[in-house]
Amino acid sequence: MTTTTAEPGIAAPVKQKKRDVQGSGRLAAVLLSPTFLVLALVVGYPIIEALRESLYQSSQGLDANGFVVKGDKFVGLKNYTDIFTGAKSHAFWNAFWNTTFFTITGVIIEVVLGIAMALIMHRAFRGRAFVRASILVPWAIPTAVSGLLWRWVFQADGVANAMIGHQILWTTEGFHAKVAVIIADTWKTAPFVGLLALAGLQLIPAEVYEAAKVDGATAGQTFVKITLPLIKPVLLVAVLFRLLDVLRMFDLPFVLIGAHKDSVNTLSMLAFDEANNLRYGPAAAFATILFVYVAVVAYAFVKLLGADIMGDARVRKTAASKRAKKRASATQEVTA
């Protein structure tokens, strides 16, 4: 790495500008290649391999001559037709709707709670540090452990039932199991949305609110007309992260309710179960469908709502450095 830059440096110290750019390109390639090698290996290869595997089924049987044939057999789109209309269609559509239900309800609740938390913290007089610290606690707890924790809370004679004074068997099949999963999920992730929303709130200059006050805007009007539009970019990114995270949900329903429960089975759990039973072909088909689902949602979200996930990272010719500085000071504010 040193040599690639050192050589042209010694050779042509006068052509400072040109050398710099040329060296940058080559150096960038050198610096980027390890990451891309790793990503190609652990992300690129599996995605393509999953696509290929989804067209095969492992089979063990006798061929026409009576010999035992073992190995993968090309079955075309059979795994997919099985999933959409065939033997696995019930499990698939159930998991599909569960996943979609968790995603939509979960993200809506998280965003509402997150904004509320952010507003509370933003208006805080004292003790903001304490609240901000407590907000990090759910984030730091492993999802599997939080699943156990909520399973414990939702036990038949657990504290949740004691508090509401009803006997609900939360962790058995039924709509209440979905509710339990959503409660546990929002507990862990709404604070994270709140953290991002707070960072967005702190970017809004106070003059804007003062101007609104002078113009006689009510608190509600200020919130809808000023606060929401101005934190929209931050919120969109948070929502996108959350959407994609819930779409691949696995740990929480798996630990909180359990495997093979129709009420909470998600697409990830279905694929995991197939793979665990060595049915790699169908598992790969499920995984590929989920992958496409996630990709479509992400694409639609970015295209339709204009979520700017790359933000400052993108190269912007003139505004780049100015924005970077603004962002740096904003981040300091958030952490102050």
Place this chain on the structure above:
Amino acid sequence: MTAISTAKPGSAGGRSFNLRKVLSYLGMAVVAIYCLAPFYWMVVSAFRRPQDQFDNSPIPAPFSIKNFTAVFGHDVGFQRALLNSVIVAGTTTLLTLVVGTFTAYALARLDFRFKNIVLGIIIATSMFPPISLIVPLLHLFTNIQWINTYQSMILPSLSFALPLAVWNLTAFFRQMPFELEYAAMVDGCTRGQAFRKIIVPLAAPGVFTTAIIAFIAAWNEFMIALSMVNKKEMQTATVSISKFTGAYGFDQPFGTQMAAGVLVTVPLVIVVLILQRRIIAGLTAGGVK
């Protein structure tokens, strides 16, 4: 105009200001309770005597650490699980930082073509559902006898840890002053030397924060560890806890599980609280425009 607008909140504001203050404190209390109550319940349940497990009092009446001693019982093998978690999460973090630092430096500092595409690819990879990576990798690792090995957990973990680290590090690197690096290069440093002698020490806090965030992500990982391992001795802590078995058949040993949950969570929580400012800066770096 100014006289009116300043006078108004002053005269009528006395009571409403107090009310706002009270509401604010109330709101903060609600947020804190929302975040901490379930965690508190885990701690409380862990410190009960096993026979008081279903007690719902807010403070464990006869305080007991019996659940914790049960976690470290011989048949549980939790020490080994903790060690496995440290190895897997530690190696993942280390590899991630080594590879990611170079990339983040390039993304933050160098001008090159296709930069936006490179960034896009790195962000996109972090959004792929892990199951679509796990299925083929599980098949592959089964074929090459990698099941129940550390590398079978570490390699897939890179898929989420590496983009996370690159993203965080790029944000940190970008905040550092360009001028220092140029000054060093004017003084005769090569770009590599400028990187090693100026950027690395300056970036150390950011790198450390990224290490913590990556470590937490890897430590909390569940699905990969669950898929790639079926031998008890190779389970990581999160998988091990979820598979604790009770002394009496189908009884789920919640007391022991809560104690184990406290053990794997409290160190993280302490680190997070100490470094909260840096971690929040890291977490929001991707989201704030």
